[in-house]
Amino acid sequence: VTENMRSLRNVFLYKCLFALTFWNHINLSVENELFTSVSNDFPEDGSDKKIKSLPLLYTNSHQSKANFDWVVIQNTTESLSLSEITNGNVKKLVALLSNFRQGSRLQNLTLTNVSVDWNALMEIFQTVWHSSIEYFNINSVTQLSDIVSYAFNYSGTSMKALTMKKVLITDLYFTQDDLYQIFANMNIAALTIAETEMVHMLCPSSDSPFRYLNFLNNDLTDLLFQKCDKLIKLETLILQKNKFESLSKVSFMTSRMKSLKYLDMSNNLLHHDGADVQCQWAESLTELDLSSNHLIDAVFECLPVNIEKLDLQNNQISSVPREMAELKSLKELNLASNRLADLPGCSGFTSLEFLNIEVNLILTPSADFFQSC
Numbered sequence: 001v002t003e004n005m006r007s008l009r010n011v012f013l014y015k016c017l018f019a020l021t022f023w024n025h026i027n028l029s030v031e032n033e034l035f036t037s038v039s040n041d042f043p044e045d046g047s048d049k050k051i052k053s054l055p056l057l058y059t060n061s062h063q064s065k066a067n068f069d070w071v072v073i074q075n076t077t078e079s080l081s082l083s084e085i086t087n088g089n090v091k092k093l094v095a096l097l098s099n100f101r102q103g104s105r106l107q108n109l110t111l112t113n114v115s116v117d118w119n120a121l122m123e124i125f126q127t128v129w130h131s132s133i134e135y136f137n138i139n140s141v142t143q144l145s146d147i148v149s150y151a152f153n154y155s156g157t158s159m160k161a162l163t164m165k166k167v168l169i170t171d172l173y174f175t176q177d178d179l180y181q182i183f184a185n186m187n188i189a190a191l192t193i194a195e196t197e198m199v200h201m202l203c204p205s206s207d208s209p210f211r212y213l214n215f216l217n218n219d220l221t222d223l224l225f226q227k228c229d230k231l232i233k234l235e236t237l238i239l240q241k242n243k244f245e246s247l248s249k250v251s252f253m254t255s256r257m258k259s260l261k262y263l264d265m266s267n268n269l270l271h272h273d274g275a276d277v278q279c280q281w282a283e284s285l286t287e288l289d290l291s292s293n294h295l296i297d298a299v300f301e302c303l304p305v306n307i308e309k310l311d312l313q314n315n316q317i318s319s320v321p322r323e324m325a326e327l328k329s330l331k332e333l334n335l336a337s338n339r340l341a342d343l344p345g346c347s348g349f350t351s352l353e354f355l356n357i358e359v360n361l362i363l364t365p366s367a368d369f370f371q372s373c
Helices: 002-036 090-097 118-129 176-184 247-254 297-301 367-372
Strands: 071-075 079-086 108-116 135-143 161-169 190-194 212-214 236-238 262-264 287-289 309-311 332-334 354-356
Touching: 071 108, 079 090, 090 118, 108 118, 118 135
Parallel strands: 079 108, 108 135, 135 161, 161 190, 190 212, 212 236, 236 262, 262 287, 287 309, 309 332, 332 354
Antiparallel strands: 071 079
């Protein structure tokens, strides 16, 4: 019995080794054939439903270089991620993307380490705008040549969201509007331009479909969107880590945004001087983040009346004035990391459910706190 078992085990091992060797041979042959082939045989109707990866960009690892000098990071029928885009391969990239007309399955495109001239950059954007791509991410961009006026065609797009991060513009002297109007007039729901040292953004020339704007970590100031009445659908505005100073000017910026619900103004230089300065917020605003600014007690004289969630963490607030305007809708209030010497009363916060006052100077809570809260 022992001899039979040993024989059976040996036969099984030989079969496993043969199968493994055979499969490795087949797999390597297929990978080599696919990776080295350069095929331009895209379906004529723009449909790529029968392929599992883009035929020009097959990759047998997470990162590999094809014959176009760019690096393939990800390649599926729905998502494509490329790196190292230059003037030398941008025409081939445009030719590739032109094959994915509306109706194709490719929806997500990411380009990283892009170093091209202005016209080449605009040609990439224009090609994406008329393709099947809905979500376009472009990171670490260096724009090399002079910025000039470009007649961008926004019509008939599938685009929903554009994200741009770490953009470096080498041209120091150009007409600002030639740059900003391209992005201000985009007919998409969401736009993110972050970590680019952007100093301004134009108001859209007509009623905008923007619902989400994220300008994180730039150099924007109080001049942004003053007297702009075209952002009528905007619901979320993120202006974290910029250079805003006047809280009242921020309030007037929002006053024409009839749909605005969430505003993030954290990590700016905001202050408010007091009763002599008026504020006028969007009535729709229900969530406001003012954390990590230079705000003092007077901030309570300049707050949205319908606010439900308010973050004042990491400011210089020493007390909550009793004569402040009532915030009857306020449910959450964050006053952590301030200079509070006493617990605030809740007579002006009739709907308050959550109060954060950690990291302050409170020693003994007042009787008013327990009575009113």
